[in-house]
Amino acid sequence: MSYQRYGAFIRLTFCFLTINIKIIDMFEDAVVRRYSFIVLLGALLFQLIFSEGGIFEFIKIKSSIKSVRVSIQKTEKENAALFQELEKLQKDDRYLEEVARKKYGFVREGERVYRIEQ
Numbered sequence: 001m002s003y004q005r006y007g008a009f010i011r012l013t014f015c016f017l018t019i020n021i022k023i024i025d026m027f028e029d030a031v032v033r034r035y036s037f038i039v040l041l042g043a044l045l046f047q048l049i050f051s052e053g054g055i056f057e058f059i060k061i062k063s064s065i066k067s068v069r070v071s072i073q074k075t076e077k078e079n080a081a082l083f084q085e086l087e088k089l090q091k092d093d094r095y096l097e098e099v100a101r102k103k104y105g106f107v108r109e110g111e112r113v114y115r116i117e118q
Contacts, residue, residue, distance in 0.1 A: 049055045089096050100106040107113055 089099065
């Protein structure tokens with residue numbers, strides 16, 4: 001073989017290697033881009049889930065709101081019952097007397113109280 005053939009062979013080999021290197025670089029760039037995208041997406045998801053104002057905090061706040069609403073409803077029912085009791089005590093003298101006798105042990109004039117102990 002002559003030196004010209006070797007030169008052509010070397011040039012062809014160099015061209016082939018250059019093309020292979022470019023293809024490998026393109027492949028590596030695609031892989032790097034893909035992994036970069038995955039890392040970025042993971043960081044965003046982590047931020048969305050665990051950061052202040054994230055999903056976990058939202059769930060905790062929603063749960064606490066629910067418990068406060070239940071407490072408010074319970075308090076409103078108690079308030080309504082107490083308001084009815086107050087109205088009954090203000091308007092019904094018999095009921096007022098009954099409560100005074102049972103709760104406070106009041107008696108009328110001339111009545112005797114007998115307590116039986118067991």
